[in-house]
Amino acid sequence: MKYLSVTETAKKWNLSERSVRNYCARGKIDGAFLTGKTWNIPENAQKPDRINKKSATPTTLLDVLTAEKNAKLSGGIYHKVQIELTYNSNHIEGSRLTHDQTRYIFETNTIGLDDGSVRVDDIVETANHFKCVDLIIENAKKPITETFIKELHRTLKNGTSDARESWFAVGDYKKLPNTVGDMYTASPEEVAEKMKDLLCGYNANKNRSFDDLLDFHYRFECIHPFQDGNGRIGRLLLFKECLKHNIVPFIIDDELKLFYYRGLKEWSSERGYLRDTCLAAQDKFKVWLDYFKVKY
Numbered sequence: 463m464k465y466l467s468v469t470e471t472a473k474k475w476n477l478s479e480r481s482v483r484n485y486c487a488r489g490k491i492d493g494a495f496l497t498g499k500t501w502n503i504p505e506n507a508q509k510p511d512r513i514n515k516k517s518a519t520p521t522t523l524l525d526v527l528t529a530e531k532n533a534k535l536s537g538g539i540y541h542k543v544q545i546e547l548t549y550n551s552n553h554i555e556g557s558r559l560t561h562d563q564t565r566y567i568f569e570t571n572t573i574g575l576d577d578g579s580v581r582v583d584d585i586v587e588t589a590n591h592f593k594c595v596d597l598i599i600e601n602a603k604k605p606i607t608e609t610f611i612k613e614l615h616r617t618l619k620n621g622t623s624d625a626r627e628s629w630f631a632v633g634d635y636k637k638l639p640n641t642v643g644d645m646y647t648a649s650p651e652e653v654a655e656k657m658k659d660l661l662c663g664y665n666a667n668k669n670r671s672f673d674d675l676l677d678f679h680y681r682f683e684c685i686h687p688f689q690d691g692n693g694r695i696g697r698l699l700l701f702k703e704c705l706k707h708n709i710v711p712f713i714i715d716d717e718l719k720l721f722y723y724r725g726l727k728e729w730s731s732e733r734g735y736l737r738d739t740c741l742a743a744q745d746k747f748k749v750w751l752d753y754f755k756v757k758y
Contacts (some may be wrong), residue, residue, distance in 0.1 A: 475509045479637035486621045516750040524705040527599050539754040548591040550715045551694045583622045590618050602705040605665050636689040656685050675703050680729040711758050712743035
């Protein structure tokens with residue numbers, strides 16, 4: 463691919479060089495990158511909208527989440543999603559933090575310890591999960607890639623006690639065999655090839671149904687590509703794909719946890735268990751959308 467300089471791009475778009483540099487710095491030009499202090503801009507890059515152009519009223523959940531995230535709005539649907547998705551997804555995996563403690567970490571970057579001690583990893587992974595949710599929103603419209611999945615894992619597990627172990631590959635595929643429940647998963651030697659096959663097949667289908675998303679989630683969990691964190695990464699990817707395809711997302715809470723596990727186990731022979739569980743979770747999410755007046 464041919465790349466243009468800031469000067470060449472400015473002439474092409476009839477803009478000032480300063481405006482082009484601002485667009486690059488704000489990530490408004492897809493594919494632009496720095497070499498030293500020089501911006502390289504793809505020849506076929508599209509001219510962005512004006513930075514000061516009045517934004518249209520958000521119409522989809524993704525639009526609303528993006529707008530509230532960028533505005534750092536407190537108390538909206540973005541705030542709700544961050545706390546509920548982080549608390550429930552971590553809680554399923556054994557986090558001992560309460561819902562209130564999770565909320566305090568998000569809102570104040572502090573934690574109350576009135577109920578006794580908590581594990582440092584639970585706190586670290588909670589803060590990290592908030593960053594993962596932001597990554598999901600920022601990259602919702604992009605295809606799922608191995609690089610992005612590994613970035614999510616690196617973000618989730620960064621600074622944990624696992625990250626200090628030589629056998630634990632943060633941001634990379636597992637080195638040791640693991641299981642999920644009583645199910646065997648892909649061996650470390652098989653993971654890279656199986657992940658490529660999974661993503662190749664999934665990304666080839668542009669019109670995704672609800673079952674397509676669930677099937678991807680099931681296959682991802684069967685591979686179990688990372689040493690730990692597979693459930694949370696898998697549910698984050700599910701949330702991302704719901705946003706991308708304008709499907710109402712869902713969050714698996716404690717009430718639905720056992721049905722969710724059963725659904726994953728039975729998916730290859732009976733899809734109804736997992737589908738019904740996720741539809742029930744979707745109904746709960748619709749209550750929030752109704753409250754915040756977000757269309758779906």
